[in-house]
Structures are given as structure tokens and as C-alpha cells.
Amino acid sequence: MSAPMTSANSWTIAAARDALRKGEISAVDLTMSCLTAIDAGDGLNAFVYKTPEIALEQARAADARIAESRKSGGEAPAMCGIPLGIKDLFCTKGVPSQAASNILKGFRPEYESTVTSKLFGAGAVMLGKLNMDEFAMGSSNETSCYGNAVSPWRRKGANVQLTPGGSSGGSAAAVAADLCLAATGTDTGGSIRQPAAFTGIVGIKPTYGRVSRWGIVAFASSLDQAGPMTKSVRDAAIMLQAMAGHDPKDSTSADIPVPDFEAALTGDIRGKVIGIPKEYRMDGMPEEIEALWAKGVAMLRDAGAEVRDISLPHTKYALPAYYVIAPAEASSNLARYDGVRYGHRAKLAQGDGITEMYEKTRAEGFGPEVQRRVMVGTYVLSAGFYDAYYNRARKVRALIKRDFETAFAEGVDAILTPATPSAAFGLGEMADADPVKMYLNDVFTVTVNLAGLPGISVPVGLDAQGLPLGLQLIGRPWEEGALLNYAHVLESRAGFVAKAEKWW
Amino acid sequence: MAIDIDTARKVAKLARIRVEEADLPKLADQLSGILGFMEELNEVDVEGVEPMTSVTPMRLKRRADVVTDGNIQAEVLKNAPDAREGFFAVPKVVE
Numbered sequence: 001m002s003a004p005m006t007s008a009n010s011w012t013i014a015a016a017r018d019a020l021r022k023g024e025i026s027a028v029d030l031t032m033s034c035l036t037a038i039d040a041g042d043g044l045n046a047f048v049y050k051t052p053e054i055a056l057e058q059a060r061a062a063d064a065r066i067a068e069s070r071k072s073g074g075e076a077p078a079m080c081g082i083p084l085g086i087k088d089l090f091c092t093k094g095v096p097s098q099a100a101s102n103i104l105k106g107f108r109p110e111y112e113s114t115v116t117s118k119l120f121g122a123g124a125v126m127l128g129k130l131n132m133d134e135f136a137m138g139s140s141n142e143t144s145c146y147g148n149a150v151s152p153w154r155r156k157g158a159n160v161q162l163t164p165g166g167s168s169g170g171s172a173a174a175v176a177a178d179l180c181l182a183a184t185g186t187d188t189g190g191s192i193r194q195p196a197a198f199t200g201i202v203g204i205k206p207t208y209g210r211v212s213r214w215g216i217v218a219f220a221s222s223l224d225q226a227g228p229m230t231k232s233v234r235d236a237a238i239m240l241q242a243m244a245g246h247d248p249k250d251s252t253s254a255d256i257p258v259p260d261f262e263a264a265l266t267g268d269i270r271g272k273v274i275g276i277p278k279e280y281r282m283d284g285m286p287e288e289i290e291a292l293w294a295k296g297v298a299m300l301r302d303a304g305a306e307v308r309d310i311s312l313p314h315t316k317y318a319l320p321a322y323y324v325i326a327p328a329e330a331s332s333n334l335a336r337y338d339g340v341r342y343g344h345r346a347k348l349a350q351g352d353g354i355t356e357m358y359e360k361t362r363a364e365g366f367g368p369e370v371q372r373r374v375m376v377g378t379y380v381l382s383a384g385f386y387d388a389y390y391n392r393a394r395k396v397r398a399l400i401k402r403d404f405e406t407a408f409a410e411g412v413d414a415i416l417t418p419a420t421p422s423a424a425f426g427l428g429e430m431a432d433a434d435p436v437k438m439y440l441n442d443v444f445t446v447t448v449n450l451a452g453l454p455g456i457s458v459p460v461g462l463d464a465q466g467l468p469l470g471l472q473l474i475g476r477p478w479e480e481g482a483l484l485n486y487a488h489v490l491e492s493r494a495g496f497v498a499k500a501e502k503w504w
Numbered sequence: 505m506a507i508d509i510d511t512a513r514k515v516a517k518l519a520r521i522r523v524e525e526a527d528l529p530k531l532a533d534q535l536s537g538i539l540g541f542m543e544e545l546n547e548v549d550v551e552g553v554e555p556m557t558s559v560t561p562m563r564l565k566r567r568a569d570v571v572t573d574g575n576i577q578a579e580v581l582k583n584a585p586d587a588r589e590g591f592f593a594v595p596k597v598v599e
Contacts, residue, residue, distance in 0.1 A: 110579040208559050222559060251564050320544045331519065338520070340592050345585035354595050355520070363522035371521050375531070376538055378519040379507075392545050394555030399548065401556065435534060436541045452559030477560065 008033040010178040013082050013235040020066055020081045027062035027081030030181075031055050031125050034083040038127060038179045043504035046164075046174040048088060048146040049096050050128040055083065058125040065123055078262075079242045080123025085130045085174045085183035090116050090226075091215040092126065099217040100144040101134045103365025104343040113215025114247045115184060115226050122242045127180050131170025134367045135334065136191055136219045139441035140430065141169025143369045148427050151199055152177035152500035156466040159503070162424045165195030165441075171229045172199040176500060182230040182239055186216060188223045189322055190445030193457035196229055197419035197470030200459040200498060202491070203229045204236045204484070207477045208452035209254035211240075212247030220329035221252075223322075223449040233458065233488040237261035240480065256478065264481030265488045270304030272486070275412035279315035280444060282421065288463045289418045296416055296460055296471045299493035300486070310412060312403040317396050318447040323439060324380050324393035325450075330370075331377025337365060372435065401451040408476050414486050417444050419457040419470035444472060454480045456487045459496040468498065507535040 008016065008030045019025045035052050062081035069076040091097045091109035098104035112120070120126065131149040133141050140163040141149040151164040151173055164173040168185035172195035175183050185192040187205035196203030204227045211226045218224060228239035241262065246255040276297060281290075301307050339345035339361030346360035366374065380389035407415065421443055430438050448455035454477070457470040471490065475483030507515075512532035516523040523531055581587040586594070 107583050110576075110582060209562070248565070248567065252558075252560075252562075254560065254562065255565065314548065317545055317548055320542045323538065324542055324545070335520075339585060340594055341580075342583035343585070348595060352595060354597050356522075357595055358520040359522035362520055366521065371519075371523075372531075372534060372538070374521065375512075375515045375519050376535060379511075379515045379535065379539070380542075382515070382518060389539075389542060389545075391555045392548075392550060393542075394557075395550035395553040396545055396548050398553050398556040399550070401559065434537050436537055439541075450559075 009037040009180070011181060012231045013078070013181050013238050014232065016082055016181055017078050017238070021070070021075060023070070027059040027066065027125065028056065030081060031059040031083045031127070034127055034180050041177055041179045041504055044150045044152060044173045044177055044179070045147055046131055046149050046170040046177070046179060047085065047128040048100070048131045048170065051095055051126055054095070055125050055127050058120065059083070062123045062125060077122040077242070078238045079119060081125065082181050083125040083127050084119065085127050085171060085180040086116060087168055087171050087184050087186060088129045088132050089136055089186050089217045090184060091217070092116055092129070096129065097217070098145070099135050100132045100146055101365065101367070101370065102145045102344060103337045103362070107342050111215060114212035114249060115216065115243050118245070119242055124242070130174055130183055133167035133169065134370050135217065135330070136167040136186055136188055137330070137369050137373055138166040139190070139194060139438055140425070140427070141166040142427060143367050145367065149173045150427065151424055152504065153199060153424060153467055154500070154503065160426045162467070163198065163427050165198035165424060167191040168195050168229060172196060172201060175199070175201050175229050175231060177504070182228055182235055184226060184243070185229040186224060186226045187449065188219050188326060189449050190442040192227050192229060193445045193455055193472055194420050194441055196457040197459070198424040198468065200468030200496065201229060201231055202233050202236050202456065202458055202487070203227065204240060204456040204480070205448065205454060206240060206244065206480055207454045209252050210244050210454070210478070210480065212245070212250040212253045214247055214249040218333040220326040221333060222329060223326060233484055233491045234262060234265060236456070237265060237484045259481050261481050261484055264485050266485060267489055267492070269300065269486055269489050272305045272413045273411050274300050274305045274307050274486070275310035275407050275415045276307060277310050277312045277315065277415060277417060279312050280417045282443065286422060289421065289469065292461050292469050292471065293416070293418050296490060299490055300416065303489045303493065308412065310407050310415070312407065312447070314396065314399045314403050315447060318400055318450055319439060319443055321393040321396040321400065322442070322446045322450060323376070324389050325397060327373040327377035328381050328390050329377070331374045331381065334370070334374055337362065369435070397450050400447055404451045404453060413476070414483060415474040417472045417474065419444060419472040423463045423465065423467035423469055448474055453477055454483050456483055458487045458490050458494070460490065460494040461496065462498055507532045507539060
């Protein structure tokens, strides 16, 4: 293949990998094209800390490694020389990592997260840190201490700024706007899949335990998983391969082999059973989402899959269970931000003791949504309410997981649902809504975190206003390869190629 | 269950987050809304169901009881808002 005529920052990982290995482009040139796009993309507020020096140094090292491999007749790793954006939730050594929170202002980790060190070990290039909701708590990137990330997409004929989704909003905006080839994201209730759907890209949340959580700022430890956000399903397979694997530093990371995900993309899904859960047909769901879902069903059936109606009876209780469990875990995880060991400490008045220091530091450092969730979590864990809320939610969680296990045991290979209940909304449009309304964004994705399953969002079409819409596929535990293959079939049949028109 | 202002004040105290008196009514209102949403869980029959502790059944791995890290005092203290003589410094705790 000859180097495409489009500028290199718009390439997929797969195309760049092939061009780099053939010597058709250097990692330095590829990185430069992204750095140029990033500087021209400040209006998106996606990159909140740029690392051009690190990027160019890593790109030079990648070029040397690729040349060395070629000389010895081997191949450099697939991610070698690939420029990435890194969500601010990942600790990156010596580079500000503050989870989009003022409480971690000035924090420069003395260590590297397992995911980023695996990616950099494979030769990937870090372009900078990406915007997100504070501590990954939000669905619109509006709770960030850096201000909103802005979607590159706009409604037809309008210039209203739209949300790229959240919490991985900066990652989604950066990938969709071709500021980088791909980005890391994290997903606790939908934070990879919802922004991917809002911006017309691919995002996969792997099975809980597939990717190490070490060095990623914790939100809700039993739900958090990191994953790739990319321009194609193939890219998701390539990048997930480099991120996954057992890590002795994360006791919940699974010690099982990581299969070759890209090799699983055979395009053959004949005879596979795709379940359509009736409980995901919500009252008041927009007709366009309904139509998109039907389109997805037709595509998979056309590819030879058997489509079967299924029931996941406890779906309705996933959101309330999530909004007990996630804040409970968050209130515990965020107790460490006390102004003692790192980050912000409030200025104290004469006579203030350590309690005043904690209280003032946390009031100043945490934004309103984070404060709310920490307090909800504190309440549901407090004496007298622990059983009524927290234990009950954990029991409901067991039932939600059982629903999926039953479907899989009855022969279902994967489940197809909408990714989001609507297309992207305008920034500020939900400002006056009560917090619960924002939580409804996660209605289709949150069950997957509660059950620990892999889920992927694939762009399938545009709505009447010209905005991307995605479908979600949910797979069996540890079967990301098969899941990526279903997604690959959906992607090739949908033929989604639309890009946001450049205004920034 | 509705959260009153006293409960909101107590929760803020337990969470070690300072909330001004004037902001308590709004906080109580928002917490009530969120907790009201959670009340839906009461409809579910959870009789005999074990609360989930781990989403993937796995035995926690064990490792050899050896020192794998350490002697990095400077790195540990590097991000501290106030570090003195090799310690984290905080306001006086005991009189």
C-alpha cells in the first residue's frame, strides 16, 4: 500500500502500523502531524496537557526500533510509533495526572500506570493528557476542572456546542477530530462506550480483570476497567492487545492468557446467536434509536447470525444499584484526598486543626458532582443504612449478573443493544436538570459493568440532525475476541465513514 | 427517604467536606432525590441472594512475603503539600 494522501493524523492504527513497518512514513513525521493537529484543535479542549518533547523522543526511539527490527528480519510491535492521547486518569511518570480535579492540582506521579507502561513498552507515543469528567464522574465532560471538552460534531446547520460524552470526553473528541490515532479511556458505568457512541468512534470496555487497574486513579474499584478508544474495530483489537494482561500489582487482574484479538476478526459469525433483550426497549425511546437497533439486527442476521429475543428481567434496577455501589466505593477511594500526601491543601485559619484541614481541603478541591457522590456513598455506608442500601444493591447486582449468565447458558453468544438513549446533547443543556436525569445516560451501559462483562460501542448511523449513533454489543466474559468479531461485522455492514466537518 | 438538613449536615461531617449552612437545604434536596431513585431497589425480591463481593469468582493470589519496594523516601514525599525532615507535616493533632 502506498501512503494515503490524507494527512497521517487521520490514519487508523492498522494503516499507520503497516506504513511504519514498510518505511513509508517515520514515527516522527506521524507524531508531528498529530502535534500540529493538536495545536490547531485547542477549541475542542480535548488535550489539557501537551507533551510534545516526550512524544518526539518516543517517536525517535520508535523509528530506531522499527529500523532495527527491519534489519534483523523481524517486526516491531504493532503499537510501535503509534501516537496516542492518554486520559488524565492514568498516572504518567513526571507528567501532571490530576483526574481533572483541583484536588490533585500539581500532582506529578513518581510512577507509571501499568497500562501506559505496557503501551510505551510496545513503542507507543504519548502526545499528552486528555480531558475528562472529574474523577470520571459524569456523562458529559462538564464536571472537569479544565472546563468542558467539546465534540467536533455539530447539528446540521447549527453551531451549538455539543458534549463529546463522558467521562472519557477528551479521549472521544481527540480521536474523532483526528488529533491522535487512538486514546486510552476508562469505563465505570459507560465512560468509554457512551462518548464513543456520541462521537462516531469505537470503544471497548474489556471483561473486569482483563486490564490492570494499577496506577489508574480509582473511582469504583469493582467496576472500573480501562480500554481503547479508536477509529475502527481492528484498531481496538490491536490496542487492547497491548493494554491487556496479568499484573501482579493488581490483585483483581486475571492471570489468564491474552489471545490474539486481531486474528479473531474473521468476519464469520454464521450460526452465532445474538440476543435482543426486550427490557432495553425503554418507554419514550426515540424512534431513531429504535430504527438503528432494528438496522443492526438486520445486518447481523444478514451475516448469518441467529437473532433471538431474550429477557434480562433485572435491567430496570441496574441504574439505582449502580448509584449505590459506585458512590459507596468512591467515598472510600476518595478518602485518600486529605491534603496530607499529595495534591491540594487548603490555607488554614488561625487555630484550625486537622479536621478543619480535611474539611476545607476537600470542599475546595472536589467539584459539586464529586462532593455529592462522596456524600451519597458516605450515607449508604453509614451505620443503620448499610443493609438497606449497600447490601441490597449488592444483592441486586448478583441478580443482574445472573440474568446474563442465564442468557449465555441458554446459548446466546452476544447481546445487541443501543449504546445510548439519544444522540449527543448540547453542553449546558442538562445544567438545570436534577442529577438523576444525567445518570440516565448510562442506562444501556451500566449493566455491563455491574456484571463485569465486555462491551463495545460501534458507530452505525447518523440521526436526522447529522449526529452519530452507536450500537452496543455485550459479550461473554473473557471472549473479547469473539465480541470484536461481531463488532467488526456490524462495522463493515454499517459502513460508517462520516466525519465531523472541521470548524475548530 | 427524605434527607433533612440535620442529616445532610451529618453526612457532610462524616465525609469531611465543609458545606456552608446556606448550602445545606439544596444539598439535602439533591441527596433526597438521589436516594429516592434508589428506593426502586426495594421492589426487588432479594430473599436468599448473597450480596456480590467480586464480579469474577477468583481466589486472591498470594505472593512470597518479601520486600519488593522501598527506600524511596524522597519520591514518597515529593508531592506532599508540606513535608519536613522526612515527614508529612500536618497541623497539631494532640494538645
